Amino acid sequence: MTNMISAEGRKKLQERYDYLWENERPRMVKNMADAAAEGDRSENAEYIYSKKRLREIDRELKHLGDRLKVVKVVYPPLNPTSVSFGCWVTYEDENGDERCYQLVGPDEFDVSLGRISVDSPVGKALLGKKVDDEVTVKRPAGDLSVVITAVTSSKPGK
Structure with missing residues (x-):
């Protein structure tokens, strides 16, 4: 952990x-x-x-x-160029659905608030990736292919 x-x-x-x-x-x-x-x-x-x-x-x-x-x-970088702890990541899946999550520690994740753990399958797959990278998320329900559309230090829309 x-x-x-x-x-x-x-x-x-x-x-x-x-x-x-x-x-x-x-x-x-x-x-x-x-x-x-x-x-x-x-x-x-x-x-x-x-x-x-x-x-x-x-x-x-x-x-x-x-x-x-x-x-x-750990504090998120002010101007992140890749996905790291504390960053907000927006991605689009194969169906064109957009999601936005903040990568946080396992003690504070809350999907309803848009916070996922860096230890989760999605968090692990996104770490280190950059905007326009295509990422495959391994899930029990099957692999999910997503494209990162934004990486920010604060929640988009704030």
């Missing part, structure tokens, strides 16, 4: 970690203590739920903490 991340992505990871540590975890610890004070824990649904949720929070905190230690903030 790539350890690159955008500054915005790093900030979101840190905010999620801080929220879990400062809000969610203390709330679950309190819920567990309150539920335990009621007596029999084996049949206490609130206690059982809080204990389970606390384990989930601790797992997520460990994952986020481990990622925050190794990720490196």
